[in-house]
Amino acid sequence: MRLIFAILLLSSVTIYAQEKTMSFEEYDPISTLVVPEHHITKAKYPFIDIHNHQGNMPNQDLSYLLKQMDSLNMKFMVNLSGKGFQRNATRESGTEFLIQSANAGREKTNNRVVVFTNLNFNDIDNPNWSSETVKALEKEVKAGAMGLKIYKDLGLEVKDGNGNRLATNDPRLDPIWAKCGELNIPVLIHTGEPISFFDTHDKTNERWLELKQFPSRARPSTKYPSWKIVMEEQRDIIKKHPKTKFISAHLAWLGNNLSELGRLLDTYPNMYTEIGAVIHELGRQPKNARQFMIKYQDRVLFGKDIWTTSEYYTYFRLLETADEYFPYYRRRHAFWRIYGLDLPDEVLKKVYYKNALHLLPLIDKKQFPN
Numbered sequence: 001m002r003l004i005f006a007i008l009l010l011s012s013v014t015i016y017a018q019e020k021t022m023s024f025e026e027y028d029p030i031s032t033l034v035v036p037e038h039h040i041t042k043a044k045y046p047f048i049d050i051h052n053h054q055g056n057m058p059n060q061d062l063s064y065l066l067k068q069m070d071s072l073n074m075k076f077m078v079n080l081s082g083k084g085f086q087r088n089a090t091r092e093s094g095t096e097f098l099i100q101s102a103n104a105g106r107e108k109t110n111n112r113v114v115v116f117t118n119l120n121f122n123d124i125d126n127p128n129w130s131s132e133t134v135k136a137l138e139k140e141v142k143a144g145a146m147g148l149k150i151y152k153d154l155g156l157e158v159k160d161g162n163g164n165r166l167a168t169n170d171p172r173l174d175p176i177w178a179k180c181g182e183l184n185i186p187v188l189i190h191t192g193e194p195i196s197f198f199d200t201h202d203k204t205n206e207r208w209l210e211l212k213q214f215p216s217r218a219r220p221s222t223k224y225p226s227w228k229i230v231m232e233e234q235r236d237i238i239k240k241h242p243k244t245k246f247i248s249a250h251l252a253w254l255g256n257n258l259s260e261l262g263r264l265l266d267t268y269p270n271m272y273t274e275i276g277a278v279i280h281e282l283g284r285q286p287k288n289a290r291q292f293m294i295k296y297q298d299r300v301l302f303g304k305d306i307w308t309t310s311e312y313y314t315y316f317r318l319l320e321t322a323d324e325y326f327p328y329y330r331r332r333h334a335f336w337r338i339y340g341l342d343l344p345d346e347v348l349k350k351v352y353y354k355n356a357l358h359l360l361p362l363i364d365k366k367q368f369p370n
Helices: 002-021 062-072 091-109 129-143 171-183 208-213 227-240 258-267 279-283 286-295 309-320 345-359
Strands: 047-052 074-079 113-115 148-150 187-189 246-248 271-274
Touching: 047 345, 062 074, 062 091, 062 309, 074 345, 091 113, 091 129, 129 171, 171 227, 227 246, 258 271, 258 286, 279 286, 279 309, 286 345, 309 345
Parallel strands: 047 074, 074 113, 148 187, 187 246, 246 271
Antiparallel strands: none
């Protein structure tokens, strides 16, 4: 009996010790709430994903990609990595890869995967950089690029030959923005990061878990400019180039402040945004977010960012249903549950495809309902 008692006591102590040492990262309770649920695996309307990344398209099994797109009701995908993540390659090799990607998209997907081009800042100190980059941009658009994608390294990591940070509104880039307006192609620009990445990494930080798992994502003031400075540089180019259409990625990192995002959209008619990787911000304020999406229904596009088929289901559920208190798919972005917006059909159509068709006139409109 003593032996049995000792074993039971040891087991209890072990369980108690495990409970006491469980970290926040491990704590992931299953909700006991019983409410109506609608699990959607296919969008109600065909949609265009304006924010996706497919690296090596020329050598990729695009037939499988098409099957996955069909399963979601995704009619077109925009591959923002037109140069295949070759930002450190030469301009010539990058352009050649983009041409291969554009050809692969046309030939292997019946034009359903289109590409945006990217910039190369390697020789930014070259006095001819602006003019040569404009010429390359014209060539790449002629080859099939439907837009320009700017990565977050501009304004944060890119430096000139003297080690100085290249600001997003550096005058050397003005000819590029102007040329995009002239060519009637949009600029999808990712500037900065969530504001929490710039804040102190302590118990008050909403992205504490992500910063613990990925410390390199922190943007301390000892190394980086403030969030305000970085984002104001983006606003500056939008203001200076009213004939160019800018898509500020990830709700312009203002999903947590929709009144400010609305103010910017009111101020700059050439500014658009998309919802890639930030629907957790919309889902925690469903009443406010629904009003925002209805009011700015002509300015918000569907984007996803990372390609994972099952994660699209959460987007559909958020946009199409009135479901309550369901999990977001990536806990490090949001430890909270989210709620559906139950958007009207006309708003859904605009977010899913109509707004993208407006910005990408070369996509075949006949493949979509009115």
